[in-house]
Amino acid sequence: MPSRGAIRSIDNALTALGEDNIRRWATLATLPKLATNKPGELVKLALVRARFCERLAEQSHNENSNEAFLVGMFSLLGALIDQPLEEALRGVDLGRDITEALLGNGPAEDFLTRVYRLTRCYEAGDWEAVERFSQRCGTSTAAIGEAYLDATAWAQRLVNTLGA
Numbered sequence: 001m002p003s004r005g006a007i008r009s010i011d012n013a014l015t016a017l018g019e020d021n022i023r024r025w026a027t028l029a030t031l032p033k034l035a036t037n038k039p040g041e042l043v044k045l046a047l048v049r050a051r052f053c054e055r056l057a058e059q060s061h062n063e064n065s066n067e068a069f070l071v072g073m074f075s076l077l078g079a080l081i082d083q084p085l086e087e088a089l090r091g092v093d094l095g096r097d098i099t100e101a102l103l104g105n106g107p108a109e110d111f112l113t114r115v116y117r118l119t120r121c122y123e124a125g126d127w128e129a130v131e132r133f134s135q136r137c138g139t140s141t142a143a144i145g146e147a148y149l150d151a152t153a154w155a156q157r158l159v160n161t162l163g164a
Contacts, residue, residue, distance in 0.1 A: 049073070
């Protein structure tokens with residue numbers, strides 16, 4: 001006999017997982033297929049960026065951590081499908097805020113734009129900009145380093161699991 005609250009149908013499963021987790025799962029499941037004939041490091045970098053953006057949002061106590069994850073995940077979509085990012089994003093409905101952040105068109109006060117800029121500055125080793133954006137995002141530079149280490153470890157585990 002199933003326990004109380006057991007999942008008995010796809011509708012129950014979808015409700016239990018929630019829309020954000022389903023999007024995340026679908027994105028992660030699709031990524032290796034998009035990256036056919038691409039270097040494994042490209043997939044890994046997309047995963048690192050996704051988790052890093054998500055962790056930065058969590059550290060900032062911002063409710064947009066799922067959107068931040070998508071910003072990082074889709075930041076390399078153009079490279080994965082051999083198209084300019086702007087063109088690649090036309091085929092995906094990520095919402096205006098995520099798309100603008102990825103294309104660098106988001107307003108300076110937009111949280112997703114700041115998180116993505118912080119991510120790119122961290123990757124480039126632009127420590128002055130990292131300091132500025134960390135303050136704007138409401139997190140410390142020490143916490144940013146920890147978030148990046150967490151993101152790289154998480155991405156490596158996922159790559160090993162997915163066999164990407």
